[in-house]
Amino acid sequence: MTSMSLTIAVDLGGTHIRTASYNSESITPIAHYRTRTNAHEPGVFDRLAQAIGNVWSDDVTSMGVASPGPLDPYTGTILATPNIPEWRNFRLAQKLSERFGVPVHLDNDANMAGFGEWTFGAGKGHHNLVYLTISTGVGGGVICNDALLQGFHGLATELGHMIVDPDGPPCGCGKNGHVESFSSGTAIARYTTEQIQAGQKTSLQLDGDPSSPLRANLTAKQIAEAALAGDSLAISAFARAGYYLGIAVANYLAIFDPSIVIFGGGVSQVGDLLFKPFEESLRKHTFHPHYLDNLVIAKAALGDDVGLLGALAWARFKRSNEMARVE
Amino acid sequence: MTSMSLTIAVDLGGTHIRTASYNSESITPIAHYRTRTNAHEPGVFDRLAQAIGNVWSDDVTSMGVASPGPLDPYTGTILATPNIPEWRNFRLAQKLSERFGVPVHLDNDANMAGFGEWTFGAGKGHHNLVYLTISTGVGGGVICNDALLQGFHGLATELGHMIVDPDGPPCGCGKNGHVESFSSGTAIARYTTEQIQAGQKTSLQLDGDPSSPLRANLTAKQIAEAALAGDSLAISAFARAGYYLGIAVANYLAIFDPSIVIFGGGVSQVGDLLFKPFEESLRKHTFHPHYLDNLVIAKAALGDDVGLLGALAWARFKRSNEMARVE
Secondary structure, eight states: OOSOOEEEEEEEOSSEEEEEEEOSSOSSOSEEEEEEOOTTSSOHHHHHHHHHHTTOOTTEEEEEEEEOSSEETTTTEEEEOTTOTTOEEEOHHHHHHHHHSSOEEEEEHHHHHHHHHHHHSTTTTOSSEEEEEESSSEEEEEEETTEEOOOSSSOOOOGGGOBSOTTSOBOTTSOBSBTHHHHSHHHHHHHHHHHHHTTOOOSOOOOSOTTOTTTSOOOHHHHHHHHHTTOHHHHHHHHHHHHHHHHHHHHHHHHHOOSEEEEESGGGGGTHHHHHHHHHHHHHHOSOGGGGTTOEEEEOSSGGGHHHHHHHHHHHHHHHHHHHHHO | OOSOOEEEEEEEOSSEEEEEEEOSSOSSOSEEEEEEOOTTSSOHHHHHHHHHHTTOOTTEEEEEEEEOSSEETTTTEEEEOTTOTTOEEEOHHHHHHHHHSSOEEEEEHHHHHHHHHHHHSTTTTOSSEEEEEESSSEEEEEEETTEEOOOSSSOOOOGGGOBSOTTSOBOTTSOBSBTHHHHSHHHHHHHHHHHHHTTOOOSOOOOSOTTOTTTSOOOHHHHHHHHHTTOHHHHHHHHHHHHHHHHHHHHHHHHHOOSEEEEESGGGGGTHHHHHHHHHHHHHHOSOGGGGTTOEEEEOSSGGGHHHHHHHHHHHHHHHHHHHHHO
16 A cells, blocks of 8 residues: 555546546545637647646546547547547547556546446446536436446447437537437527527527528527526527437436436536426326336535546546456 | 355246245355246235245245336335236335345346346356347346446336337337337237238138137237148238348447347247348348357257346345445
8 A cells, every 4th residue: 555545537528638636535625627629720739738747746546537539448548529620539548547657547537437327426326327517518427236327439428419310410529419409508498599590580680690500609598598598499498408318318217227327417407498398208208107106306516526526536447447457 | 254145036026926045156046936926806916925925934035036027126016017906106126125134236137137147147248148038928138247237216227118210119118119029029929910801811710709800819829830730920920020120239339339149039949940030130221240259159058047047146146235235
């Protein structure tokens, strides 16, 4: 045993890189650093390494990283991530491990968030958990039988990319009818924009080029504000997102039969606007009412720290597995 | 250690009850018995107990049962099964255990079949497996991280009841747009019947009452024969089933990321009629091509014995867990 063993957690986001160091008992960081990712500019790896260096100490024994995917967690390789165009088949874990001399454990942000909520947050004590993050996209992380579901290639639980209507609208990924293409912030904004362009009455106004839904930069937040002020188009946009989210979660119940479904991400903050129609749709679409017996539907507990704390939990878990193997 | 430890496996089907006894090393039964279930007539439990009695020996130490669901495997209770109307909240495992004096381990037929294929069949050595049975319905069994996925209430992996189109046709369960309502034998027959009633040309003829799709007793087998003889409606009925099956499996890949997908059940025997359109649809709808790298798509290996062998594998697995706990 070393006298002190620190873990570094990294949350590599599209907007910010966050790094923090923790001792072996606490989830309160010893040091914490945050900088802009500038993901579309060269040098992301150098900025990341510097951000890690800023919380580094010689007592660090392992590192966990929550990264956008798709990625291969078994080799620590970023396959491709739309946010960081310079990274394709980028061996991030290996490069960090070479630079810092400690094992680096990597998985995608939604898996790490789900693992974090299970370890430290709303999902503590559950054996079967579904975590969903609803923001610009829809991501998922799942615990089955007390283990993170990663799959053969490490690509499991891309829950936002489940097809719920093969003739549905295009998803950010290029395919059609994914729950993300109905229920994400992006989808809510897109639907609202299209309805305005089709002549629907609303208090909302399109900025930018009103002929292009992609440039007409309405945000889910603006739409939520209009909905709370009584705008019926805005209300119906969230109702539609909630309806399809209910279908998706009915499917996850039939598939995983969890004891808890946890919602994180910015769009999930809007409350009843989304969750009243969601719950109605969930009850309507759930295959058998027994799935709902004692099912907990919860808000994520870890807030903005979920990526860091998930990466921390994962690095500690992997390290304790390694220690057990060595003994 | 006893000198001999036998396991009884039970496959409780809608048509037949099968029972068999096995020693601790082999999957060849010592004794085997088969009788009609007569599921809609009273006395199913007595027929079942008698069928077990017919393969009983005093060396039996445990029993596994594959039963139609929905059921609670943790308490061994049949919640309700459409085939056996006299069983509602029926404590089958407990009743059998009291009658025979050995532990009885129960799960639904698709889960047991998946566990059997993983233990003895096409899925040996895989860590993440999806088993699908396509017959009158569509059922599923899943291995994640080397463990059977059962879920909080024991109702996980009802894969046939995943919604793939909320406005789709009615499923046998009463909900709409499940993959079972597109791709099961029942769905293929229903679609074909409706197309004939709508005036589509075909070599097929409706028996019974042609005004009711439920009474017009076409079977998937008849439709397959017509398709193999070149009937274009029959071909299109299987193409449609395969298309939706491809969507469903694309979803299972995104959700579970298995290394193998195994198809069992009578309808899966038709070959290219179903699987050519399936594969085309799977490729089109799979979220990321990386899921398909080294993915095995296999036919079930255990044939009609899959229920018995699944129940055998499960009883042996549960017994070895119990022995490990006692030691």
